[in-house]
Amino acid sequence: MPTVAPPPPKLPLRRILQRQRAALAPAEQATLSAQAVHHLHTQRAFRNAQHIALYLPVRGEADPRGLRQHALPKQHFYLPVLSPFRDSRLWFVRWDNTTRFRLNRFRIPEPYPDYHRSRPARWLDVVVTPLVAFDAQGTRMGMGGGFYDRTFAFKRTRLQSRRPTLCGFAYHFQKTDHLQRQRWDIPLDQAVSDAGFFHFSTGIY
Ligand SMILES: Nc1nc2c(c(=O)[nH]1)N(C=O)[C@@H](CNc1ccc(C(=O)N[C@@H](CCC(=O)O)C(=O)O)cc1)CN2
Numbered sequence: 001m002p003t004v005a006p007p008p009p010k011l012p013l014r015r016i017l018q019r020q021r022a023a024l025a026p027a028e029q030a031t032l033s034a035q036a037v038h039h040l041h042t043q044r045a046f047r048n049a050q051h052i053a054l055y056l057p058v059r060g061e062a063d064p065r066g067l068r069q070h071a072l073p074k075q076h077f078y079l080p081v082l083s084p085f086r087d088s089r090l091w092f093v094r095w096d097n098t099t100r101f102r103l104n105r106f107r108i109p110e111p112y113p114d115y116h117r118s119r120p121a122r123w124l125d126v127v128v129t130p131l132v133a134f135d136a137q138g139t140r141m142g143m144g145g146g147f148y149d150r151t152f153a154f155k156r157t158r159l160q161s162r163r164p165t166l167c168g169f170a171y172h173f174q175k176t177d178h179l180q181r182q183r184w185d186i187p188l189d190q191a192v193s194d195a196g197f198f199h200f201s202t203g204i205y
């Protein structure tokens with residue numbers, strides 16, 4: 001009888017996908033990210049957006065920075081900053097050629113939390129969100145801090161609040177069959193990957 005090796009200990013999905021992301025060669029990361037950028041910047045709704053939040057990729061995350069290269073004159077860009085009030089919410093601070101950066105407690109570069117250069121989350125048009133996994137219903141799994149869910153919790157309660165559009169940005173291997181949606185989860189309205197653009201009917205409104 002051949003001996004069967006015991007199955008490897010099961011890693012949680014979050015860790016598996018984080019490792020897979022971090023293992024991508026830089027050239028592959030760049031190619032796949034450029035494909036996702038192309039699928040998003042050619043969307044009419046994206047071209048109509050004026051105030052757009054991006055993020056600075058770390059540890060192999062898909063890289064949305066190319067969206068700035070396609071910017072229209074009316075478009076302004078913002079980056080997430082951990083709120084200095086330590087309330088696990090994000091501020092969105094203007095990203096232009098004068099923006100100065102520091103490392104936050106997760107060692108992610110972020111602009112200084114300048115209140116006068118920040119825009120309230122509800123006045124953004126599109127928020128391009130980092131993620132670890134997403135599914136066909138728009139459920140998002142992030143790094144586990146709950147920052148995006150807390151910051152956009154108002155989308156659940158405000159009747160006419162379709163704004164901002166939350167658009168997940170990822171590699172296609174991060175799309176999974178089904179994620180358990182938690183009570184506090186704010187679903188994505190859209191997602192984009194190297195494979196294309198996805199629109200979700202989130203059904204919470
Ligand atoms: N590029 C990028 N910027 C972002 C996010 C993100 O996911 N990606 N965030 C999305 O919300 C916010 C930061 N949230 C984060 C939450 C957890 C960890 C993290 O590394 N957690 C460790 C364990 C916790 C610890 O070190 O204390 C881990 O996962 O190993 C990083 C960022 C804002 N900026």
Ligand SMILES: Nc1ncnc2c1ncn2[C@@H]1O[C@H](COP(=O)(O)OP(=O)(O)OP(=O)(O)O)[C@@H](O)[C@H]1O
Pocket residue numbers: 140141142143144145146147148149150153182184185
């Ligand atoms: N609106 C909220 N109010 C209070 N707690 C919240 C809220 N949203 C999320 N949380 C808390 O945040 C924690 C992390 O949530 P979750 O694992 O869904 O984070 P995530 O979406 O993966 O992270 P991130 O948005 O930072 O990428 C959970 O324990 C949850 O209780």
